[in-house]
Amino acid sequence: MTLVLNDDDVAQVLTMKDCIAALEDAFREMGLGGVMNAPRRDSFMLASRPDAYYSFKTMEGGLESLGVVAQRINSDLITHPLIGGVTRRVKVPAAPGKRYVGLVFLYSSETLELLAIITDGHLQRMRVAGSTGVGVKYLARKDSCSAALLGSGWQAETAAWALASVRPITTIKVFSPNPEHRKSFAEKVGADLGIEVIPVEGAQEAVIGADIVATATNSAGAVVKGEWIEKGVHLTSIRVHELDEEAWRRSDLITFSGSGGPGAYFTYATQGFEASHRETERQGERAQLEDERFQRYRGKIHLLCDLLTDKVPQRTTPSQITLMNKNWGLGIEFASVAKLINDRARAAGIGKEIPTEWFSQTSHP
């Protein structure tokens, strides 16, 4: 049977602790060479709405130890509205019922079959935060008990879960531009985790005194200044620009979750297609900034998978500043988390079943 799982199913069976453990195993296997990783690729096409364009995103990865391969796709309609003077990238919920379409397909590398189809909403935010968690586990001081969180959205919530899963966090100071958002976020996450979550009025106020500084924003510019950072802090960002140049310069040890920079991103745009061009430029800027910083600080930058397999040193002193750049997603992250979800859901009898034979054939294709 092929299992079909939605975001609610995933939320029922996936804990952050298990998600981090699965990702840790996957990154270790990556360090040992037993994985397949095909980088993200985005393709664009015009849509009938003149202010939007269609984007199809795909990436694949597999783990030999688990015998699975996952492919994650996103079928998106994208706009670039001007919000508060800044051009934002906004996905339109154009699917019936005002919904989004993002799916993870899990295949067995032994029986070849399609094991599961999983909507990628909750999985995605668990995966990103889970990898942040792996970085925190290997780079942050063991006694880290306070954290700063920049951002109060959907991704920031799981980031808080991840921090609390791997370190004895008692206090999180959260800042985001909207006072209402950060207040309700603090109440919800504080109650969920049973720790103190305090909304503060500025990024600097959040960062000062924190053992761990995590960013999970949609900001177009830097939200953390390196001059605020104290000795011994662990920094963790999702997009490279969230931490300013000084933060990178001051860091003693920097880790990338994947190999980023130009080359990890391909686009095949239609001719003279402005929106696609804008998107390509935007992603290109991200890749370029990452590459510039990579070139400048390459002597202290290592891959997470090499850290986990003792090829490069982890934190050596309590005073080091460490940084993890949770950059471009990897197929193996989806493979490991999807496999975990699939196994747990089957054990719990959760999800909708489709005969696997619907997705195979007797003919040799």
Added chain:
Amino acid sequence: MTLVLNDDDVAQVLTMKDCIAALEDAFREMGLGGVMNAPRRDSFMLASRPDAYYSFKTMEGGLESLGVVAQRINSDLITHPLIGGVTRRVKVPAAPGKRYVGLVFLYSSETLELLAIITDGHLQRMRVAGSTGVGVKYLARKDSCSAALLGSGWQAETAAWALASVRPITTIKVFSPNPEHRKSFAEKVGADLGIEVIPVEGAQEAVIGADIVATATNSAGAVVKGEWIEKGVHLTSIRVHELDEEAWRRSDLITFSGSGGPGAYFTYATQGFEASHRETERQGERAQLEDERFQRYRGKIHLLCDLLTDKVPQRTTPSQITLMNKNWGLGIEFASVAKLINDRARAAGIGKEIPTEWFSQTSHP
């Protein structure tokens, strides 16, 4: 509703004539710049069977005029047995019930939703032969009535259908190494098409006197020699090596269905992985030979899509020798044919239905 269609469903609703027409439209749109095409990419991983390895293949393409995007994937277990002194690439039917797994996912670029999941067996052989048919329609002499067919397998059968769909073919001479195979092929295809299909004892015997020469083989070497080719013939091959160098040299006009050569093929193999390396080498050889011939004959080579949009001349005299190299598959071929299948199946009430909401979400991934 998302439609799930198998090979039998596809065979019920898809005719070769319609398939060729859909592909012709797709290639024309490609010439006009309204398509998305992300090239095929193969990724490899070790499997537990020591003589085999796992291969995941994917490609995507979309057509703005139809508002669809298709992704075709293959989840394969591959071996390289020595058969008759030659190393062959053989896929193992390792899925439950001795089955193969190849799927085409069709998405709407307007509503984003997953419209259909289609097994790729019959679709694949219709697509390949259909594009051969488009080439024949634009390059072969209008009065072509005889054809040579090299190969008598699954792909050769649809090739015969394609030839007969676009030209007034009355006779096909078929050759393949196994006398039983070519005899039963001739009987079946002759009866299906209501034309004379004659099994012959050698490739040269098939080729001499034929207006169109088509190859659809698994041969490791050339099956057609250029010295056999008469003026005015149209040659059509699936793999570049099926026609020898002389056939390319003698051709006045050569068409590629897609842009091939190295670069259209990417592989991310695990370290020190011999089988994957062998596969990469093999595909690399194919790409290299194609690129060598492309470089050597580039002055007379054009893309099919440019031929269909009058950017380059079609056949100008009855005596020209024309050649179409139906090389690497394109995502748009799957998009156009899958859209046609989807529409026909819905109109005919064929296929299994799954609620589309199973494959979408309210969260912003």
